[in-house]
Amino acid sequence: MRTAVGIDLGGTELRAALVAEDGRLLARRSTRTDAAGGPEAVLAQMTGLVADLDLAGARPVAVGVGAPGPLDAEAGVVTGPPTLAGWHGFPLRERLAAALGLSVAIDNDGHAAALGEWRFGAAIGRRHFVYVTVSTGIGGGVVCDGRLLRGRGGLAGHVGHMIVTDDDVVCSCGNRGCWEAVASGTAFGRQARRAAAADPAGRIAALAGTAPADARHVGTAAREGDPAALALVAEEARRLGAGIVGLIHLYSPEVVVIGGGLSALFDLFAPVIADAVATRAMPAFRDVAVVPAALGPDAGLVGAAALVLAPN
Amino acid sequence: MRTAVGIDLGGTELRAALVAEDGRLLARRSTRTDAAGGPEAVLAQMTGLVADLDLAGARPVAVGVGAPGPLDAEAGVVTGPPTLAGWHGFPLRERLAAALGLSVAIDNDGHAAALGEWRFGAAIGRRHFVYVTVSTGIGGGVVCDGRLLRGRGGLAGHVGHMIVTDDDVVCSCGNRGCWEAVASGTAFGRQARRAAAADPAGRIAALAGTAPADARHVGTAAREGDPAALALVAEEARRLGAGIVGLIHLYSPEVVVIGGGLSALFDLFAPVIADAVATRAMPAFRDVAVVPAALGPDAGLVGAAALVLAPN
Numbered sequence: 212m213r214t215a216v217g218i219d220l221g222g223t224e225l226r227a228a229l230v231a232e233d234g235r236l237l238a239r240r241s242t243r244t245d246a247a248g249g250p251e252a253v254l255a256q257m258t259g260l261v262a263d264l265d266l267a268g269a270r271p272v273a274v275g276v277g278a279p280g281p282l283d284a285e286a287g288v289v290t291g292p293p294t295l296a297g298w299h300g301f302p303l304r305e306r307l308a309a310a311l312g313l314s315v316a317i318d319n320d321g322h323a324a325a326l327g328e329w330r331f332g333a334a335i336g337r338r339h340f341v342y343v344t345v346s347t348g349i350g351g352g353v354v355c356d357g358r359l360l361r362g363r364g365g366l367a368g369h370v371g372h373m374i375v376t377d378d379d380v381v382c383s384c385g386n387r388g389c390w391e392a393v394a395s396g397t398a399f400g401r402q403a404r405r406a407a408a409a410d411p412a413g414r415i416a417a418l419a420g421t422a423p424a425d426a427r428h429v430g431t432a433a434r435e436g437d438p439a440a441l442a443l444v445a446e447e448a449r450r451l452g453a454g455i456v457g458l459i460h461l462y463s464p465e466v467v468v469i470g471g472g473l474s475a476l477f478d479l480f481a482p483v484i485a486d487a488v489a490t491r492a493m494p495a496f497r498d499v500a501v502v503p504a505a506l507g508p509d510a511g512l513v514g515a516a517a518l519v520l521a522p523n
Numbered sequence: 524m525r526t527a528v529g530i531d532l533g534g535t536e537l538r539a540a541l542v543a544e545d546g547r548l549l550a551r552r553s554t555r556t557d558a559a560g561g562p563e564a565v566l567a568q569m570t571g572l573v574a575d576l577d578l579a580g581a582r583p584v585a586v587g588v589g590a591p592g593p594l595d596a597e598a599g600v601v602t603g604p605p606t607l608a609g610w611h612g613f614p615l616r617e618r619l620a621a622a623l624g625l626s627v628a629i630d631n632d633g634h635a636a637a638l639g640e641w642r643f644g645a646a647i648g649r650r651h652f653v654y655v656t657v658s659t660g661i662g663g664g665v666v667c668d669g670r671l672l673r674g675r676g677g678l679a680g681h682v683g684h685m686i687v688t689d690d691d692v693v694c695s696c697g698n699r700g701c702w703e704a705v706a707s708g709t710a711f712g713r714q715a716r717r718a719a720a721a722d723p724a725g726r727i728a729a730l731a732g733t734a735p736a737d738a739r740h741v742g743t744a745a746r747e748g749d750p751a752a753l754a755l756v757a758e759e760a761r762r763l764g765a766g767i768v769g770l771i772h773l774y775s776p777e778v779v780v781i782g783g784g785l786s787a788l789f790d791l792f793a794p795v796i797a798d799a800v801a802t803r804a805m806p807a808f809r810d811v812a813v814v815p816a817a818l819g820p821d822a823g824l825v826g827a828a829a830l831v832l833a834p835n
Contacts, residue, residue, distance in 0.1 A: 281805060356670065362651050362775025363650075363775045363776060365775075374768060374803075375688075457684070460681040461680070461681065463673075463674025463675045464675060495593040496593075
């Protein structure tokens, strides 16, 4: 069976895996990304992780890397990710190929995770679907007419930077009103801290204790029925739903798949999101399903390998 | 030279043309759409227009129809356009093919116009572009990776129904906050009437006279330097620009082409739109050009013929 190495380069965690062509993770290693060390340090981490993978005799055909965007997948160059300083213009594909002696493909992490869910997860066999990852930011990837959309410079599908509000909320990208600015895990965490500060005797603050309140505390409190937490969840789901309705009109998918850290609360968001699609989408679009990612946190890692095992 | 018949079915005007494979309009006829008569009456109008076309010996290979969406291009069925009552489920492709004895393709008018601009207009040779028509509503079509995006049921590219604001503005589709609701020609006309009512002695009201003020009056007043008109133009351009920035992040086009009735004021909007792209888009996207449609009001008509002459 053919295998490939997938590498998921995150701002905090760097992961590598040996992946079979049927999507199984055969071996994996991870470490904390040496973000402060810059691209040369991280390149050394990557080669180290791959060398440490237990290949058990497998001979991977190539290496796929999912990295924070924007990046130029055609040129194999990292363009200037907000979460990784000093990477602007770094020729990751060429340098990693030289270090490993294997051919390398790179793409942004949203595209990689979309490919993972398409080939091996919640969107197997679909001709049209949208993958959205809701985490520190909001990213994604789109399959339309049976192909992963790449666009100029491989930059299609930056769904987090669709402008969804006139509100003067500044996004990590510097723009105002982006979906990411109002509905990402970062935005939700900010709401959690505000709620905890506004009611120090409340359930969210109690669960957080001395730590800053975050999405997990809100999720736990909401599952217990805490009204403040339920209100935060409803507002987040409303913001997610509005963006998803826009995406449905823009790309006409069969299904929308939600991944990323905040999808751990998907069951709490689901009713409000489903209601948004059923009432705010135009009639021809109202039967589009919104489902959680099947591969969870491994979507990007498996998808990175899929960049070379089953790219399109 | 191969030729085809293009038909542009609008809510107010029905047009047919003989189009050569190089995009030239060889003959044309038009009439006022008998919208009240329903699909059977309009079908008769279509066959009448085609019969009246001066073919000068040409033998068109097929017929392409652009019609208001949503419609199911694969099935050839009109789904339920807000501007045409009684059309829900009408099998336009089949009925027209039987009446004309020619094969017929149908697609929504946004896709048809995008195809026209791609094959014969402002986006010739592009691999990635977004066409936006700003008129009664906002529609469009998207070419990504060298293909016109169709999506499930041929419904991709309903760019007017991207949600761009939390404001409680009701759209023609029934939803709130759509780009179409705040930035279409209809929305701009509403602002024009408000401005005229607020200042009956002002330039916009004077130009309108006894008629309701509309986009043309605002355009004329703005070109004369009228401050109220310039403010309306700036606000409209800001709203168009915000949506265009979102579309650039979503589809990563090389160029955005703006057509539709309101593009008659494109020169007035252009500086604010260009500024939005230069300041609100992420750096990797800031060089994307926004240009007016080259085919003007004929984009949909020529593009309808392109549906059969050069579909993808």
